[in-house]
Amino acid sequence: MATAQSSCDPTPVQAVGRQALPLTSRQIDCLRWVQEGKTAWEIGQILGISGRTVESYLAIAFERLEVNTRVQAVLKARALGLL
Numbered sequence: 001m002a003t004a005q006s007s008c009d010p011t012p013v014q015a016v017g018r019q020a021l022p023l024t025s026r027q028i029d030c031l032r033w034v035q036e037g038k039t040a041w042e043i044g045q046i047l048g049i050s051g052r053t054v055e056s057y058l059a060i061a062f063e064r065l066e067v068n069t070r071v072q073a074v075l076k077a078r079a080l081g082l083l
Contacts, residue, residue, distance in 0.1 A: 022064035028082050030057045035074045035083060 023031075026047075033043040040058070041051040062068065065076045077083045 023061055023077070023082060024057075027057045027061040027064075028077070030054050031061060031073060031077050032083055034058065034070050035078075 029047060030043055033046060038046070039051070040054040043054045044051040047054070058070070058073070061077075062073055065073055067073045067076055074083065
């Protein structure tokens with residue numbers, strides 16, 4: 001279970017146990033919408049940011065989760081208890 005953070009807080013979200021997870025709450029928000037099948041543009045409209053900013057959040061999340069695709073990112077985030 002992740003701790004609550006503000007949407008613009010750049011610090012990593014903490015997971016249950018001792019392991020710190022490398023995703024911000026905003027990156028997790030984007031991944032939540034990705035799992036619903038939304039495009040970067042649609043996610044941007046929902047969150048009030050640009051589609052390009054969404055793509056940046058997702059690119060960093062992919063690196064930190066060590067994955068290459070949206071599907072892999074969602075599956076790994078679920079496995080880590082973030083979604």
